[in-house]
Amino acid sequence: MTSSVLDNFPPGTATLLEELDKKLMVLLRDGRTLIGYLRSVDQFANLVLHRTIERIHVGKEYGDIPRGVFIVRGENVVLLGEIDAAKEYNLPLEEVTVDEILDAQRREQENKQEQEKLLAKALKERGLQFNADLSHDDLF
Incomplete structure (x- = not known):
């Protein structure tokens, strides 16, 4: 049986390693929405996002605030998912x-x-x- 790097991490965190360098949307416990490239993750699911924006939604409008490199403590993540590049620019929302x-x-x-x-x-x-x-x- 061979050992891999993923064997050193709990199952949930190991799957995050597969998301490295992908563009993700992260919903935080305080309600903020971050979008950025996952650059690092540790055994506590702490995240380092690169080229991060904070997206604010109000009704059918949204605005993006550039945040740069963003470190997120794992316990503050509510939801995390990969951004579909094909659908990203066809949002039913108006950018302001x-x-x-x-x-x-x-x-x-x-x-x-x-x-x-x-x-x-x-x-x-x-x-x-x-x-x-x-x-x-x-x-x-």
């Missing part, structure tokens, strides 16, 4: 400038906060309490 997408994101966050205030007020009137500051991880 960084300033426009950041402004749209700010407005979206303000609307969400306003909705949470209205919900908290309605629940308070019914004798219940709502804490929007709790994250999903705090609930489990």
